[in-house]
Amino acid sequence: MNIDLLLTQWNYVLVIILMMVGFYTVIARGNLIKKMVGLNIFQTSVFMLYISMGKLVDGTAPILTGDAATVYSNPLPHVLILTAIVVGVATTAVGYALIIRIRESFNTIEEDEIIDAVNADLQAEAQS
Amino acid sequence: MIEHAPILQIIIPLLAAPLAVLSGRRDIAWLIAMLATTASFLLSVHLFSIVHMLGVSITYELGNWPAPIGIVYVIDAANAYVMPVISGIAVVMTYAARTLVEQEIDPRDQTLFYTAWLLTIAGMMGQVATGDAFNIFVFLEISSLSAYALVAMGAGRDRRALPAAFNYLIMGTLGATFYVIGLGLLYMLTGTLNLADLAARLPMIGDTHTGFAALCFIALGLFLKMALFPLHFWLVPAYSTAPSAVSALMAATATKVSVYVLIRLLFGVFGVDFPGMLDVVAVVLLGLGLIGAFAGTIAAIMETDLKRLFAQSSIAQLGYMAIGLGLGTKAGVTAALIHLFNHALMKGALFLAIGALVAQLGTVTLASIRGIGRQAPMTSAALLFGGLALLGVPMTAGFISKVYLISAQIDGQAYIVAGLTVISSALALVYVWKIVEALYMHERPARAVKVTESPAQWLGAWILVAATIYFGVQAETVVAAASQAAGALISGVQ
Numbered sequence: 156m157n158i159d160l161l162l163t164q165w166n167y168v169l170v171i172i173l174m175m176v177g178f179y180t181v182i183a184r185g186n187l188i189k190k191m192v193g194l195n196i197f198q199t200s201v202f203m204l205y206i207s208m209g210k211l212v213d214g215t216a217p218i219l220t221g222d223a224a225t226v227y228s229n230p231l232p233h234v235l236i237l238t239a240i241v242v243g244v245a246t247t248a249v250g251y252a253l254i255i256r257i258r259e260s261f262n263t264i265e266e267d268e269i270i271d272a273v274n275a276d277l278q279a280e281a282q283s
Numbered sequence: 284m285i286e287h288a289p290i291l292q293i294i295i296p297l298l299a300a301p302l303a304v305l306s307g308r309r310d311i312a313w314l315i316a317m318l319a320t321t322a323s324f325l326l327s328v329h330l331f332s333i334v335h336m337l338g339v340s341i342t343y344e345l346g347n348w349p350a351p352i353g354i355v356y357v358i359d360a361a362n363a364y365v366m367p368v369i370s371g372i373a374v375v376m377t378y379a380a381r382t383l384v385e386q387e388i389d390p391r392d393q394t395l396f397y398t399a400w401l402l403t404i405a406g407m408m409g410q411v412a413t414g415d416a417f418n419i420f421v422f423l424e425i426s427s428l429s430a431y432a433l434v435a436m437g438a439g440r441d442r443r444a445l446p447a448a449f450n451y452l453i454m455g456t457l458g459a460t461f462y463v464i465g466l467g468l469l470y471m472l473t474g475t476l477n478l479a480d481l482a483a484r485l486p487m488i489g490d491t492h493t494g495f496a497a498l499c500f501i502a503l504g505l506f507l508k509m510a511l512f513p514l515h516f517w518l519v520p521a522y523s524t525a526p527s528a529v530s531a532l533m534a535a536t537a538t539k540v541s542v543y544v545l546i547r548l549l550f551g552v553f554g555v556d557f558p559g560m561l562d563v564v565a566v567v568l569l570g571l572g573l574i575g576a577f578a579g580t581i582a583a584i585m586e587t588d589l590k591r592l593f594a595q596s597s598i599a600q601l602g603y604m605a606i607g608l609g610l611g612t613k614a615g616v617t618a619a620l621i622h623l624f625n626h627a628l629m630k631g632a633l634f635l636a637i638g639a640l641v642a643q644l645g646t647v648t649l650a651s652i653r654g655i656g657r658q659a660p661m662t663s664a665a666l667l668f669g670g671l672a673l674l675g676v677p678m679t680a681g682f683i684s685k686v687y688l689i690s691a692q693i694d695g696q697a698y699i700v701a702g703l704t705v706i707s708s709a710l711a712l713v714y715v716w717k718i719v720e721a722l723y724m725h726e727r728p729a730r731a732v733k734v735t736e737s738p739a740q741w742l743g744a745w746i747l748v749a750a751t752i753y754f755g756v757q758a759e760t761v762v763a764a765a766s767q768a769a770g771a772l773i774s775g776v777q
Contacts, residue, residue, distance in 0.1 A: 250453075253431070253435055257446060
């Protein structure tokens with residue numbers, strides 16, 4: 156394990172930790188709101204992956220100054236992530252809207268209880 | 284005007300979507316959807332004829348910005364083949380949706396339904412047309428987000444649509460995010476997101492961990508979206524609880540678009556020579572495809588609810604496409620592309636036929652359709668022919684798929700795989716027979732609902748059944764186009 160590499164590229168270490176925290180939360184938590192939070196953390200880690208890869212040491216904002224020696228950050232990953240953030244906001248909105256509707260019909264937002272209710276529906280259907 | 288066809292086929296449904304909601308009336312909203320999908324279909328057929336007759340590819344620069352800087356749409360033999368499939372199915376589904384939506388969706392929500400409907404179609408068309416990897420993600424999300432909303436609209440009939448839509452959202456977003464991670468890694472390596480540029484630069488980077496990780500992330504993300512076994516658990520609840528029109532549209536097109544994007548990226552961008560492509564990803568595709576073919580078929584045999592049954596059978600059919608890709612040869616990709624088209628026709632027909640029964644029977648199960656063969660002859664026959672096509676009976680499109688898939692396997696000397704494919708296809712006979720028996724071999728129970736049918740209900744399904752039979756007999760066009768498409772994607776290999 157090359158410690159130096161990890162220290163100089165600490166941004167990727169952070170991204171991976173955040174990614175796994177989010178991913179684990181999505182999979183392990185039964186509460187639908189917590190799942191959405193996990194999903195958001197997971198998506199945010201990817202935003203940070205893109206943003207940090209565009210950053211150069213001592214790079215400034217990419218604005219044309221006429222000075223050829225100026226070092227710029229790469230604006231393209233940042234712009235891409237603007238789009239991805241918008242997509243993330245839309246996904247979150249749809250997700251929470253669904254959670255509200257689930258709460259209205261099932262009276263719970265716990266995954267186990269919803270699965271029980273769905274199975275009960277299935278059995279009632281099979282008997283009718 | 285016509286030179287803008289590559290973008291118009293996407294822009295028209297995209298712009299029609301807000302128009303549908305502004306119209307405020309559900310019949311006008313449907314008319315707008317019908318006109319927009321028809322226009323999109325005609326444009327994609329126009330592009331198909333140019334690309335396949337002249338053997339050229341069309342590059343369309345958005346806003347006149349040339350390739351490395353701007354986003355380009357490149358219509359080549361591969362996506363020119365897939366787009367008429369998507370838009371053609373969309374036209375038939377929109378036509379059939381009129382009756383189904385009227386029966387199943389609250390009148391107040393119907394304009395919104397057509398809005399989401401048009402958006403999901405525009406998103407699917409966009410994913411196929413674009414020549415930019417990040418643009419694929421954007422269109423993927425446009426089509427997915429509206430698909431979640433469409434699935435959730437099934438809640439009016441069945442509250443289980445809500446958790447199904449939520450799970451679909453979680454899985455879909457995870458898949459799309461995996462794809463974006465992979466793209467980020469590719470961008471680090473190559474500094475481009477243009478598909479053609481990526482394909483040109485990737486061979487130069489050689490064997491790196493980053494490149495392999497990018498390949499795995501992209502493949503995994505798309506496996507989730509195409510519902511490859513064992514990442515398919517979102518599909519069955521979503522297809523079985525969604526409104527019938529949505530089940531039909533999605534079963535026919537949604538996963539197919541992801542299959543196309545997978546082919547485009549694996550074979551068109553990474554290429555078979557990319558480290559890890561043939562020895563890891565193709566092997567995984569072949570293995571999971573085979574397991575999926577059996578698991579899906581066996582699960583379908585156990586189901587009694589027809590929507591769930593055919594959703595399970597979709598898992599098996601996607602398995603066959605994965606097997607074709609896993610062979611890693613031109614013949615294998617051709618077989619996958621042929622099956623992509625044929626399966627879209629037959630699954631569309633089956634789900635539309637089920638949709639015609641939903642309003643009268645509630646849940647369409649093997650028990651509730653017992654003996655309707657005489658009361659609803661056209662709908663029952665559509666189910667019968669759709670089932671026969673799934674089995675791969677000669678004179679149906681399914682037969683062509685199976686012939687090309689098995690001959691590709693024999694060419695690739697994958698004899699065991701070929702044997703297993705034949706066995707799993709034969710197993711499909713069990714569930715098809717159960718349906719045929721329920722339809723025709725029993726008297727309708729005396730106290731059961733009397734089923735009626737009208738041409739408006741079965742015409743959509745029959746257009747697709749007719750296409751299934753037509754392309755089962757006249758397969759040359761499809762086979763030639765698919766083979767040209769596969770050639771365009773993997774020009775490097777034989």
